[in-house]
Amino acid sequence: MSAAEETPGGEDMPWGEVTPEAARRLLVAAVEAFAERGYHATTTRDIAGRAGMSPAALYIHYKTKEELLHRISRIGHDRALEILRAAADRDGTAAERLADAVRSFVRWHAERHTTARVVQYELDALGPEHRAEIVELRKQSDGAVRRIIDEGVEAGEFVVPDVPGTTVAVLSLCIDVSRWFNTQGRRSPDEVGALYADLVLRMVGVQK
Amino acid sequence: MSAAEETPGGEDMPWGEVTPEAARRLLVAAVEAFAERGYHATTTRDIAGRAGMSPAALYIHYKTKEELLHRISRIGHDRALEILRAAADRDGTAAERLADAVRSFVRWHAERHTTARVVQYELDALGPEHRAEIVELRKQSDGAVRRIIDEGVEAGEFVVPDVPGTTVAVLSLCIDVSRWFNTQGRRSPDEVGALYADLVLRMVGVQK
DNA sequence: TCGATCTCTAAGCGCTTGCTCACCCTCGTT
DNA sequence: AACGAGGGTGAGCAAGCGCTTAGAGATCGA
Known part of the structure; x- marks a missing residue:
């Protein structure tokens, strides 16, 4: 990596601007879940599970679903x-x-x-x-x-x-x-x- | 009405084929609710309420949502x-x-x-x-x-x-x-x- | 007049939901 | 060694969910 503060994956990586890494993992998991089942049919437990975290971890990075x-x-x-x-x-x-x-x-x-x-x-x-x-x-x-x-x-x-x-x-x-x-x-x-x-x-x- | 068994509104009425009338009212209410808020965000209580009936009435005419x-x-x-x-x-x-x-x-x-x-x-x-x-x-x-x-x-x-x-x-x-x-x-x-x-x-x- | 049938309701069961809280663990700094 | 800060967890709360059940009222043929 050339620049010290560069995000893994480079500037063109989708969601590269989302930090920290745990917040990005949750966001990527949410995109998948929302796309598959729709926003209302997706549970916060499902999102957290896909990101390999406990349900409560979601609320450290985002106020609400x-x-x-x-x-x-x-x-x-x-x-x-x-x-x-x-x-x-x-x-x-x-x-x-x-x-x-x-x-x-x-x-x-x-x-x-x-x-x-x-x-x-x-x-x-x-x-x-x-x-x-x-x-x-x-x-x-x-x-x-x-x-x-x-x-x-x-x-x-x-x-x-x-x-x-x-x-x-x-x-x-x-x-x-x-x-x-x-x-x-x-x-x-x-x-x-x-x-x-x-x-x-x-x-x-x-x-x- | 000309024919005894004709449905109110005539043959071209949308949902005219759905009988009895209470079942049709529930179905029309469901269409409105699903269109406005989506299937998963719609509650059976909301559907029954729009049709002017109690939540349980839905299950007389339909097995499930x-x-x-x-x-x-x-x-x-x-x-x-x-x-x-x-x-x-x-x-x-x-x-x-x-x-x-x-x-x-x-x-x-x-x-x-x-x-x-x-x-x-x-x-x-x-x-x-x-x-x-x-x-x-x-x-x-x-x-x-x-x-x-x-x-x-x-x-x-x-x-x-x-x-x-x-x-x-x-x-x-x-x-x-x-x-x-x-x-x-x-x-x-x-x-x-x-x-x-x-x-x-x-x-x-x-x-x- | 009586029961059979059908439609509908009041109450509520078992479960899941979004979200919170008390607490723990891992750090870099002093 | 002690500390504060912040990311993480397990347990669980209040609310709302889909759906069920016991029974009321209305209708109708016998």
């Missing part, structure tokens, strides 16, 4: 928004940027589909203030995609009669990947990403 | 499959039939989004045998859509490099409507259906 979900949701949404913004801010035609956004967004939802499932489908389990915070992040994701489509229409690259509606459809299509994607399935995350990028370009009227 | 979910899921999936098959079996070009399938399927997911949310997103809460039964119905839905796309490709109407992948994407797009659709929102079920039918025709390469 809901705070655990919030931390997961927050980190996941930050990452999702980062991915979309990176694609939107690139150089290139609108078609290139939209394809890039869909490809990387879908790849994330497929590769990290356990995390994504929790992030995208357990929103209602959050408390009111936490939910409001996350909803705001979602609006920004919507904005990033809409911006690309708007610019494509303006540049004459896209033919889109209903930009807000198409934006919702594109995001919805990508997000739902985390529901049906299965590691045992036939397709790799890269393949699904490529397929979806092609489908979305067709949706906005790009001719090949 | 899971049986209630299964009944809802079964009826909903039957209806969804019926909609897709009706469109697939119509006369007309593949494009017309695909547009019809998407339009009516999306309209159902928007109009009855509380029901659809339970039907589409609470699959994992079912027991193993019940889940297997429902998964089989889903495969048939996939088959109905795939058939239309296959025929469109064969007839030269569609240009689709990856038929199975596109089928999954089309169904996924429609199903996810039940997650984000809101009655207070700007669009009517008809409008979303029309938008989505257009987007899907673009996905399969139909030129306008």
